[in-house]
Amino acid sequence: MPDKVVYVTRRIPKPGLDKLAERFEIDFWDDDEVIPHNVLIDKMKSRRYDALLCMLTDRIDKDVLDAAGPQLRIVATMSVGYENIDTAECAKRNVMVANTPGVSTDSVAELTVTLLLMTARRTAEGVEAVKAGTWGEWKPMWLCGTELTGRILGVYGLGRIGFGVANRLRNFGFTKIYYCDIQEVSYAKEIDAQFIDFDGLVRTCDFICVCCNLTPQTRHMFNRDTFKKMKNTAILINSGRGGVIDHDALVEALRSGEIQAAGLDVTEPEPLPKNHPLVSMYNCVILPHMGSNTWDSRNAMAAIAARNCIAAVNNQTPEGLVKAS
């Protein structure tokens, strides 16, 4: 009989549950929807859990941690992003924080490329026209988009995913790839990507893919000032986090033609309300945060999150350990 107890805040793929069962008695929120914050707090008070396996939608703050008490060893999120977790409060209590790096790189990179192509070639409008019966005779100037060939690609955040995106897009005929990050990275050489500062990135690039985390430094990096600097023909793609872009400024930039189009797989808030101005704009393609939605990724994410929990209660270093900031 396992002597450790884990709380899982959602139904998760079987590889995760099977792994957890090797070491834990499992309690979980038996639902596909988010556990309400107050219910999570009550759950945490109801038993002394050794591990908490959460989702990116769960706010793990002081109240949750206070409720969990001193037995809690780890908060393991089934996501790469961990801005939902108060890492400083965790550090104060010696609670480890872990994420799921590496296992969703391909799925998110593939989706980012999909979104870029969809946005550049206006495919969502095309599909909509077929469904709505507004597809008429062939017209020389209908739904004309932008080719990638001969253009300049920019990547904001050249981590695993940014690298995966640029690497895939290398074969699409871009003349140059620039990236902007906290510092230069050696592996950029593998894809012939050149470091540039943020100002240079936004002024120079025709396509910009946002692939960074949301941190106080990256929050609203794309704002009114940024859009003024960008080319009128620029296309902005975001598969990082919605909060990197000021959405009110994006609405204005897309309306005024300051930039040409945007493709978003992440928004602020999520879900974006149906009546949000961006939803009805022809030059904004929005996907419902589905970058890692492949069984390959989700099974692997659940399994690594489970392994992180096991490592923590075994006094080992979880593979996805997040350094306290």
Ligand SMILES: O=C(O)C(=O)CO
């Ligand atoms: O893993 C993450 O951080 C996600 O956004 C899920 O796709």
